[in-house]
Amino acid sequence: MKDDALKLQNQLCFPLYALSKEIIKKYTPLLDELHLTYTQYLVMMVMWEKQTINVKAIGDKLYLDSGTLTPLLKKLEVQRLITRQRDTSDERSVIIQITESGLALKEKASDIPAKIGSMFNLNEEELIQLYTIIHKLLKQL
Amino acid sequence: MKDDALKLQNQLCFPLYALSKEIIKKYTPLLDELHLTYTQYLVMMVMWEKQTINVKAIGDKLYLDSGTLTPLLKKLEVQRLITRQRDTSDERSVIIQITESGLALKEKASDIPAKIGSMFNLNEEELIQLYTIIHKLLKQL
DNA sequence: CCTTTTTACATTGTATACAATTTAATATTA
DNA sequence: TAATATTAAATTGTATACAATGTAAAAAGG
DSSP states (O other): OOHHHHHHHHHHHHHHHHHHHHHHHHHHHHHHTTTOOHHHHHHHHHHHHHSEEEHHHHHHHHTOOHHHHHHHHHHHHHTTSEEEEEETTEEEEEEEEEOHHHHHHHHHTTTHHHHHHTTOOOOHHHHHHHHHHHHHHHHHO | OOHHHHHHHHHHHHHHHHHHHHHHHHHHHHHHTTTOOHHHHHHHHHHHHHSEEEHHHHHHHHTOOHHHHHHHHHHHHHTTSEEEEEETTEEEEEEEEEOHHHHHHHHHTTTHHHHHHTTOOOOHHHHHHHHHHHHHHHHHO
16 A cells, blocks of 8 residues: 555544544434434334334344343333334344334434435535445445 | 435435444454553554643544543553643643653554555545545534 | 633543353254 | 254443533633
Protein backbone atom coordinates (compact mmCIF):
# COMPACT_ATOMS: atom_id res chain seq x y z
CA MET A 1 0.00 0.00 0.00
CA LYS A 2 1.17 3.53 -0.70
CA ASP A 3 2.10 5.77 2.23
CA ASP A 4 -0.65 8.20 1.30
CA ALA A 5 -3.23 5.46 1.32
CA LEU A 6 -1.97 4.24 4.68
CA LYS A 7 -2.21 7.71 6.16
CA LEU A 8 -5.67 8.14 4.77
CA GLN A 9 -6.86 4.82 6.13
CA ASN A 10 -5.56 5.94 9.52
CA GLN A 11 -7.85 8.88 9.33
CA LEU A 12 -10.83 6.69 8.50
CA CYS A 13 -11.40 4.24 11.36
CA PHE A 14 -11.79 6.89 14.02
CA PRO A 15 -13.97 9.27 11.95
CA LEU A 16 -16.19 6.33 11.08
CA TYR A 17 -16.59 5.50 14.77
CA ALA A 18 -17.16 9.15 15.69
CA LEU A 19 -19.66 9.68 12.87
CA SER A 20 -21.63 6.59 13.83
CA LYS A 21 -21.95 7.87 17.39
CA GLU A 22 -22.91 11.38 16.31
CA ILE A 23 -25.64 10.05 14.04
CA ILE A 24 -27.04 7.91 16.85
CA LYS A 25 -27.13 11.03 19.02
CA LYS A 26 -29.29 12.69 16.40
CA TYR A 27 -31.76 9.81 16.61
CA THR A 28 -32.01 10.01 20.40
CA PRO A 29 -34.46 12.94 20.81
CA LEU A 30 -36.69 11.51 18.07
CA LEU A 31 -36.65 8.04 19.60
CA ASP A 32 -37.24 9.35 23.13
CA GLU A 33 -40.81 10.10 22.10
CA LEU A 34 -41.27 6.43 21.24
CA HIS A 35 -39.49 5.33 24.44
CA LEU A 36 -36.94 3.49 22.33
CA THR A 37 -33.15 3.52 22.30
CA TYR A 38 -31.33 3.35 18.97
CA THR A 39 -30.61 -0.36 19.30
CA GLN A 40 -34.21 -1.05 20.32
CA TYR A 41 -35.29 0.92 17.25
CA LEU A 42 -33.10 -1.29 15.04
CA VAL A 43 -34.76 -4.38 16.52
CA MET A 44 -38.20 -2.87 15.99
CA MET A 45 -37.33 -2.15 12.34
CA VAL A 46 -36.57 -5.84 11.93
CA MET A 47 -39.86 -6.70 13.65
CA TRP A 48 -41.86 -4.30 11.47
CA GLU A 49 -40.44 -6.07 8.45
CA LYS A 50 -40.74 -9.65 9.70
CA GLN A 51 -43.42 -9.78 12.45
CA THR A 52 -42.03 -13.18 13.52
CA ILE A 53 -38.36 -14.09 13.73
CA ASN A 54 -36.04 -15.83 16.17
CA VAL A 55 -33.26 -14.26 18.24
CA LYS A 56 -30.47 -15.77 16.16
CA ALA A 57 -31.85 -14.28 12.94
CA ILE A 58 -32.21 -10.83 14.53
CA GLY A 59 -28.60 -11.11 15.63
CA ASP A 60 -27.47 -12.02 12.13
CA LYS A 61 -29.26 -9.05 10.64
CA LEU A 62 -28.04 -6.53 13.21
CA TYR A 63 -24.58 -7.96 13.99
CA LEU A 64 -25.58 -8.42 17.65
CA ASP A 65 -25.23 -11.46 19.90
CA SER A 66 -27.50 -12.93 22.56
CA GLY A 67 -25.57 -11.12 25.27
CA THR A 68 -26.89 -7.86 23.87
CA LEU A 69 -30.22 -9.07 22.53
CA THR A 70 -31.55 -11.12 25.44
CA PRO A 71 -31.79 -8.22 27.92
CA LEU A 72 -32.88 -5.80 25.19
CA LEU A 73 -35.69 -8.09 24.03
CA LYS A 74 -36.83 -8.55 27.62
CA LYS A 75 -37.21 -4.77 27.88
CA LEU A 76 -39.23 -4.64 24.65
CA GLU A 77 -41.38 -7.43 26.08
CA VAL A 78 -42.01 -5.42 29.26
CA GLN A 79 -43.13 -2.56 26.98
CA ARG A 80 -45.52 -5.04 25.28
CA LEU A 81 -44.01 -4.34 21.87
CA ILE A 82 -43.02 -7.98 21.33
CA THR A 83 -43.55 -11.43 22.81
CA ARG A 84 -40.88 -14.08 23.45
CA GLN A 85 -41.53 -17.81 23.40
CA ARG A 86 -39.51 -20.97 22.94
CA ASP A 87 -39.83 -22.63 19.55
CA THR A 88 -41.66 -25.90 20.24
CA SER A 89 -40.06 -27.51 17.19
CA ASP A 90 -36.56 -26.51 18.37
CA GLU A 91 -36.37 -25.78 22.07
CA ARG A 92 -32.99 -24.07 21.68
CA SER A 93 -34.57 -21.25 19.72
CA VAL A 94 -36.67 -18.34 21.01
CA ILE A 95 -39.29 -16.87 18.70
CA ILE A 96 -39.95 -13.15 18.84
CA GLN A 97 -43.35 -11.91 17.70
CA ILE A 98 -44.44 -8.32 17.25
CA THR A 99 -47.61 -7.26 19.11
CA GLU A 100 -50.43 -4.93 18.05
CA SER A 101 -48.76 -2.12 20.01
CA GLY A 102 -45.49 -2.94 18.34
CA LEU A 103 -47.06 -2.71 14.92
CA ALA A 104 -48.84 0.52 15.85
CA LEU A 105 -45.53 2.10 16.81
CA LYS A 106 -44.42 1.87 13.19
CA GLU A 107 -46.72 4.77 12.27
CA LYS A 108 -45.27 6.95 15.01
CA ALA A 109 -41.77 6.21 13.71
CA SER A 110 -42.61 6.87 10.08
CA ASP A 111 -41.25 10.40 9.94
CA ILE A 112 -37.90 9.59 11.52
CA PRO A 113 -36.00 8.63 8.34
CA ALA A 114 -36.92 11.89 6.62
CA LYS A 115 -35.97 13.93 9.68
CA ILE A 116 -32.59 12.22 9.93
CA GLY A 117 -32.13 12.44 6.18
CA SER A 118 -32.63 16.18 6.26
CA MET A 119 -29.55 16.47 8.49
CA PHE A 120 -27.44 14.81 5.78
CA ASN A 121 -26.60 17.38 3.17
CA LEU A 122 -25.25 14.91 0.66
CA ASN A 123 -26.10 14.84 -3.00
CA GLU A 124 -27.25 11.70 -4.77
CA GLU A 125 -23.77 10.92 -6.07
CA GLU A 126 -22.23 11.13 -2.61
CA LEU A 127 -25.02 8.97 -1.13
CA ILE A 128 -24.36 6.30 -3.74
CA GLN A 129 -20.59 6.46 -3.22
CA LEU A 130 -20.97 6.16 0.53
CA TYR A 131 -23.48 3.34 0.21
CA THR A 132 -21.28 1.44 -2.24
CA ILE A 133 -18.09 1.73 -0.19
CA ILE A 134 -19.67 0.93 3.17
CA HIS A 135 -21.37 -2.18 1.84
CA LYS A 136 -18.18 -3.28 0.13
CA LEU A 137 -16.31 -2.95 3.42
CA LEU A 138 -19.01 -4.74 5.41
CA LYS A 139 -18.76 -7.67 3.01
CA GLN A 140 -14.97 -7.75 3.35
CA LEU A 141 -14.94 -7.74 7.15
CA MET B 1 -35.31 14.94 -1.12
CA LYS B 2 -36.05 12.31 -3.73
CA ASP B 3 -37.58 9.01 -2.65
CA ASP B 4 -34.53 7.14 -3.90
CA ALA B 5 -32.23 9.30 -1.84
CA LEU B 6 -34.44 8.80 1.21
CA LYS B 7 -34.34 5.04 0.77
CA LEU B 8 -30.59 5.10 0.35
CA GLN B 9 -30.06 7.23 3.42
CA ASN B 10 -32.15 4.70 5.34
CA GLN B 11 -29.67 2.06 4.33
CA LEU B 12 -26.75 4.16 5.51
CA CYS B 13 -27.15 4.84 9.24
CA PHE B 14 -27.29 1.21 10.25
CA PRO B 15 -24.47 0.03 7.93
CA LEU B 16 -22.31 2.84 9.25
CA TYR B 17 -22.98 1.73 12.81
CA ALA B 18 -22.41 -1.93 11.94
CA LEU B 19 -19.23 -1.19 10.00
CA SER B 20 -17.81 0.87 12.83
CA LYS B 21 -18.36 -1.99 15.26
CA GLU B 22 -16.89 -4.59 12.88
CA ILE B 23 -13.75 -2.51 12.37
CA ILE B 24 -13.30 -2.13 16.12
CA LYS B 25 -13.59 -5.92 16.42
CA LYS B 26 -10.67 -6.22 14.00
CA TYR B 27 -8.56 -4.01 16.25
CA THR B 28 -9.33 -6.08 19.35
CA PRO B 29 -6.88 -8.98 18.90
CA LEU B 30 -4.09 -6.55 17.93
CA LEU B 31 -4.78 -4.28 20.90
CA ASP B 32 -5.08 -7.21 23.32
CA GLU B 33 -1.31 -7.61 23.05
CA LEU B 34 -0.91 -4.03 24.27
CA HIS B 35 -3.56 -4.50 27.00
CA LEU B 36 -5.59 -1.69 25.46
CA THR B 37 -9.20 -1.43 24.42
CA TYR B 38 -10.09 0.47 21.27
CA THR B 39 -11.12 3.60 23.17
CA GLN B 40 -7.99 3.44 25.31
CA TYR B 41 -5.98 3.16 22.07
CA LEU B 42 -7.64 6.32 20.75
CA VAL B 43 -6.66 8.16 23.93
CA MET B 44 -3.11 6.84 23.67
CA MET B 45 -2.92 8.06 20.05
CA VAL B 46 -3.79 11.53 21.32
CA MET B 47 -1.14 11.20 24.04
CA TRP B 48 1.51 10.02 21.57
CA GLU B 49 0.84 13.14 19.57
CA LYS B 50 0.55 15.63 22.45
CA GLN B 51 2.40 14.21 25.50
CA THR B 52 0.55 16.73 27.69
CA ILE B 53 -3.11 17.69 27.33
CA ASN B 54 -6.11 18.18 29.59
CA VAL B 55 -9.23 16.01 29.81
CA LYS B 56 -11.44 18.55 28.08
CA ALA B 57 -9.17 18.70 25.03
CA ILE B 58 -9.03 14.91 24.78
CA GLY B 59 -12.82 14.87 24.87
CA ASP B 60 -13.03 17.48 22.12
CA LYS B 61 -10.70 15.48 19.89
CA LEU B 62 -12.40 12.13 20.48
CA TYR B 63 -16.02 13.23 20.90
CA LEU B 64 -16.08 11.77 24.42
CA ASP B 65 -17.23 13.32 27.70
CA SER B 66 -15.85 13.13 31.23
CA GLY B 67 -18.30 10.37 32.08
CA THR B 68 -16.43 8.15 29.65
CA LEU B 69 -12.96 9.61 30.03
CA THR B 70 -12.58 9.87 33.79
CA PRO B 71 -12.81 6.12 34.51
CA LEU B 72 -10.87 5.28 31.35
CA LEU B 73 -8.01 7.64 32.24
CA LYS B 74 -7.90 6.19 35.76
CA LYS B 75 -7.36 2.76 34.20
CA LEU B 76 -4.54 4.07 32.00
CA GLU B 77 -3.04 5.64 35.12
CA VAL B 78 -3.14 2.29 36.95
CA GLN B 79 -1.28 0.84 33.95
CA ARG B 80 1.32 3.63 34.39
CA LEU B 81 0.82 4.81 30.80
CA ILE B 82 -0.23 8.32 31.87
CA THR B 83 -0.35 10.54 34.95
CA ARG B 84 -3.27 12.72 36.08
CA GLN B 85 -2.90 15.93 38.06
CA ARG B 86 -4.90 19.06 38.70
CA ASP B 87 -3.79 22.13 36.79
CA THR B 88 -2.45 24.49 39.47
CA SER B 89 -3.26 27.49 37.30
CA ASP B 90 -6.88 26.33 36.84
CA GLU B 91 -8.02 23.90 39.48
CA ARG B 92 -11.02 22.85 37.42
CA SER B 93 -8.81 21.25 34.82
CA VAL B 94 -6.94 17.94 35.02
CA ILE B 95 -3.71 17.60 33.08
CA ILE B 96 -2.88 14.25 31.54
CA GLN B 97 0.79 13.49 30.89
CA ILE B 98 2.18 10.51 29.04
CA THR B 99 4.82 8.45 30.91
CA GLU B 100 7.96 6.74 29.61
CA SER B 101 6.03 3.45 29.43
CA GLY B 102 3.28 5.21 27.58
CA LEU B 103 5.72 6.58 25.04
CA ALA B 104 7.39 3.20 24.69
CA LEU B 105 4.07 1.60 23.85
CA LYS B 106 3.95 3.64 20.65
CA GLU B 107 6.61 1.41 19.08
CA LYS B 108 4.64 -1.72 19.89
CA ALA B 109 1.58 -0.19 18.25
CA SER B 110 3.39 0.95 15.14
CA ASP B 111 2.36 -1.95 12.93
CA ILE B 112 -1.35 -1.78 13.75
CA PRO B 113 -2.38 0.75 11.08
CA ALA B 114 -0.81 -1.30 8.30
CA LYS B 115 -2.40 -4.50 9.59
CA ILE B 116 -5.83 -2.89 9.74
CA GLY B 117 -5.26 -1.23 6.39
CA SER B 118 -4.56 -4.54 4.76
CA MET B 119 -8.08 -5.66 5.64
CA PHE B 120 -9.50 -2.71 3.66
CA ASN B 121 -9.44 -3.62 0.03
CA LEU B 122 -10.24 -0.16 -1.21
CA ASN B 123 -8.44 1.65 -3.98
CA GLU B 124 -7.10 5.15 -3.59
CA GLU B 125 -10.15 6.72 -5.21
CA GLU B 126 -12.53 4.95 -2.86
CA LEU B 127 -10.41 5.89 0.17
CA ILE B 128 -10.54 9.54 -0.85
CA GLN B 129 -14.28 9.41 -1.52
CA LEU B 130 -14.95 7.79 1.86
CA TYR B 131 -12.64 10.22 3.64
CA THR B 132 -14.25 13.22 1.97
CA ILE B 133 -17.82 12.21 2.67
CA ILE B 134 -17.27 11.15 6.28
CA HIS B 135 -15.50 14.37 7.16
CA LYS B 136 -18.19 16.38 5.41
CA LEU B 137 -20.84 14.62 7.49
CA LEU B 138 -18.89 15.02 10.74
CA LYS B 139 -18.70 18.75 10.14
CA GLN B 140 -22.44 18.94 9.45
CA LEU B 141 -23.47 17.06 12.59
C1' DC C 1 -16.58 43.34 44.91
C1' DC C 2 -20.24 40.51 44.93
C1' DT C 3 -23.65 37.89 42.52
C1' DT C 4 -24.57 35.07 38.54
C1' DT C 5 -23.12 32.25 35.01
C1' DT C 6 -20.14 29.26 32.93
C1' DT C 7 -16.77 25.73 32.88
C1' DA C 8 -14.23 21.24 33.99
C1' DC C 9 -14.38 17.22 36.05
C1' DA C 10 -16.49 13.59 38.78
C1' DT C 11 -20.43 10.77 39.90
C1' DT C 12 -24.74 8.21 39.19
C1' DG C 13 -27.75 5.58 36.57
C1' DT C 14 -29.15 3.30 32.36
C1' DA C 15 -28.22 0.86 28.17
C1' DT C 16 -25.51 -1.19 25.14
C1' DA C 17 -21.57 -4.38 23.27
C1' DC C 18 -19.10 -8.42 23.43
C1' DA C 19 -15.89 -12.18 25.11
C1' DA C 20 -16.24 -16.20 27.71
C1' DT C 21 -18.82 -19.59 29.92
C1' DT C 22 -22.91 -22.35 30.97
C1' DT C 23 -26.95 -25.02 29.85
C1' DA C 24 -29.98 -27.51 27.23
C1' DA C 25 -31.28 -29.24 22.87
C1' DT C 26 -30.26 -30.85 18.31
C1' DA C 27 -27.24 -32.70 14.79
C1' DT C 28 -23.42 -35.59 13.47
C1' DT C 29 -20.81 -39.58 13.19
C1' DA C 30 -18.16 -43.50 14.48
C1' DT D 1 -27.60 -45.64 18.80
C1' DA D 2 -24.32 -43.97 22.00
C1' DA D 3 -20.72 -40.64 22.15
C1' DT D 4 -19.30 -36.32 20.29
C1' DA D 5 -19.88 -31.98 18.27
C1' DT D 6 -22.54 -28.12 17.26
C1' DT D 7 -25.99 -24.77 18.05
C1' DA D 8 -29.12 -21.17 20.44
C1' DA D 9 -29.96 -18.60 24.47
C1' DA D 10 -28.86 -17.06 28.73
C1' DT D 11 -25.55 -15.55 32.07
C1' DT D 12 -21.37 -13.28 33.86
C1' DG D 13 -17.98 -9.90 33.78
C1' DT D 14 -15.70 -5.91 31.79
C1' DA D 15 -15.69 -1.66 29.29
C1' DT D 16 -17.64 1.80 27.09
C1' DA D 17 -21.18 5.77 26.07
C1' DC D 18 -23.88 9.38 27.55
C1' DA D 19 -27.65 12.04 29.95
C1' DA D 20 -28.29 14.20 34.18
C1' DT D 21 -26.63 15.87 38.33
C1' DG D 22 -23.22 17.50 41.73
C1' DT D 23 -19.19 20.22 43.07
C1' DA D 24 -15.79 23.48 42.98
C1' DA D 25 -13.37 26.92 40.54
C1' DA D 26 -13.07 30.61 37.29
C1' DA D 27 -15.15 34.14 34.42
C1' DA D 28 -18.52 37.70 33.53
C1' DG D 29 -20.93 41.69 34.54
C1' DG D 30 -23.54 44.77 37.11
